[in-house]
Structure formats: C-alpha cells, structure tokens
Amino acid sequence: MMMPLADVRILAVEQYGAGPFGSLQLADLGADVIKIENPNDGGDVGRYVPPFAEGEDSLFFESLNRGKRSVSLDIKAEAGRAIFERLVADADAVYFNLRGDVPKKLGITYDQLAHINPAIVCCSLSGFGMSGPRHAEPGYDYVLQGLAGWMSLTGEPDGPPTKSGLSLVDLSGGLVAALSLLAAVHAARRDGRGMDCDVSLYDTSMSMLSYLATWHLSAGYDPQRMARSAHPSLVPFQLFPTRDGWIVAGCAKEKFWQRLAIAIGRPGLATDPRFESFEKRFAHREALQGILDEVLRAQTTEHWIRILREAGVPSGPVHDVPQALDDPHTHARDLLISTNHPRLGDVRHVRSAVRAGTAEQEYQRAPRRGEHGPDVLHDLGMSESDIAEAVAAGAFGDPDRSLTTASTGKADR
Structure with missing residues (x-):
C-alpha cells in the first residue's frame, strides 16, 4: 500500500521546532517534504542545538526532520528564486515558520506565487500571525x-507561574499548521485554486484555553492554579502520593467514583452525604483529599495501579521520561523507531502519533544540509551545465563554498 500522502509535495522553508514538527507529521505519512535551507546562515538552526550536537549534526535536528529531503537554496538571489519558482510549479504547498511580516518580503504568499501555480497552498506558521499589532514580533513557546x-494555570497555588516541561505551544502549533495545510491542499485539489493559511502560535495557545475561556467569557470564571495539578471542577481528579511515588486517579464520571471507593476498601465514601455528587465533592475536596491520602499512602504505586485498573478506574503512575519510554504499552504500540546516521549512529525516535491506514513507513534519517540538491535539481530537468551556471550565479550561496552542495550534495559548512 502507498502511504496516505505519497502524492503530496511540500516545500518547507522551516527551522527550529514548531515548523519542523508540523512537517514531520506529514513526512511520517509519506509526503515528500523538501527543506529549503538558506546556505548563507548555516541552514536550519536546529542543526546546532545542544546538547548532543557536533558540527551540523544534532539529535534535536534528527528528532524533527527524519524522512525529509534538503536543498540549499538562496531564494533571495535571482538565480535561487528562479529555481524555487520551478519547484513551486510542481508542488502542492509551500510551508514556512517565519516571523509574520517576513513571508511577504520573501515573496512566498499565495498572491505572490499564484501566477506560477494557481493551486499552490502557502501555509504560514508564525508567532503572532500575519496581521495584528504583534505580527512583526518573534514568537517563542516560552513567551506564548x-x-x-498557560503559566498562570500551571504549578502549585503558592508557587510561581510555571511553564510546561514540554514546548507544548510549539508542538501544538505544528499540529495545527499540518492540519490547516492538509485541509487547504484538499480544497485546492477540489477547486483548482490554492490559498494562504495564516496559522500562529498565539492563536493556537489562545484556542487551547478551550472550556476555561468559555467559562470566563460566559460566566466570569477566574481560572486558578490547583494543588497537585487537580482538575478545576472534578473531584477526585489529581495527583496522590503512594508509599513509594505518585499516581494520578480521576473520576470524570460518577461510576468511576463508586468504583474507586470500593477498590480502595472504603465503600462508605460513595454514600457519604459530603461526597455523593460532583458539587458536594468539590465543596468538601480538602476533607476528601485527606481521607484518600491516608489510604493511598499505605501501599505502593504498583499495588494501587493494579487495583484501580482492575476496578476500571482511570489511573496511572507518574513516570519519568525513561519509564514512559520503556512502558509495555509504548512497545506494544510500536512507538519507538530507529534511523541510522553516518555520524550519530543508531538514532532512536518516538514515531508520529498520526495514524492513517496500515501502510508501513520506512523511516529515513534527517537529511544532511543540501544532501538532496542534485536529485531535486535533476528532477527539474536541470543538466550539469545548468547547475554549474546556477552555482556561479549564487543560487546556492557563495559560489566558492556552494559548489559541493549543488553538485555532490555534501554540506557546504
């Protein structure tokens, strides 16, 4: 079977985290993602992110760019722009994560490329979007x-505002951009006309306030940090200490509360007038937490997870990252994959969570900078003399340094 996106070609003017994470989902689904890397500044800055970085090779870059192809191309140079436009003519989308005011300056919006390919999709993922008072500002996950x-909602009530341990705005922004791009490509194939996708980290992070925003806007609710990462309204649904660690247990439905009370050997809690409904449990949450703490501290995490799972109560241990990666369910879901790198050796990854069909993906390492230049240029019908002429004209950066990249695919830095 063909991969679901095997007939989709994307030109990715991307770097660092959010943009590459979005196109990684598409590459893992079989799309031909061609990274357009600037030869004048070392290409994707993700190549140099420490730790575990040497020269232009880093595990950070490998984790976000497997399965893609790389072309070093200066799209600001006349000769480079000409090649870029030839690529646009045969692509489904141009995807970029640049500051909101940059795409128009580079000439890569739909209005600026439609004369080349009327069905081209131009998908922008920026910090603040391509409009609004902040559109020209850089946007990073921590800032957003x-x-x-988000930081006002995270951490203990008496502690400082806290960032998530993961770059969730970046990662979520990449997913939103990938979804937007696919929707636009679908419409372009249906209607014969492409479009812009103006996705931003700001919009993404604001939209993910979700029901908390609705509660505030509609009823004046003021969200606050909750002790032990507790749910803002459902009780019990939080962290609990055990004899040797922590667990998460949650009762999002009344039936789960009934099961929990029986499973921990305290069936009377289910009929206690203080705890017989969501509202009453919330009103008496401190008393209930004290009771549950006393019970759960008496046994180990392993004991309680076994008991609660058997009872059908949503629960889980609080893993560290190594434990999560080694969980039996991680292996059962085939979430761990490997690629081979000439310098880094065997690189192990977590595969994309996106699943579509049963076709098996053969995972390839991330590209060296400019590695696929010759293949891509030859696919455009360019001869060796055409390539040499483009090199001399500065299409691939400084002619003295770019010849190896254009003609042999070796990195030029």
Missing part, C-alpha cells in the same frame, strides 16, 4: 505560554 495565560 506566559502571554496566553
């Missing part, structure tokens, strides 16, 4: 977690 209110 603060700006969108």
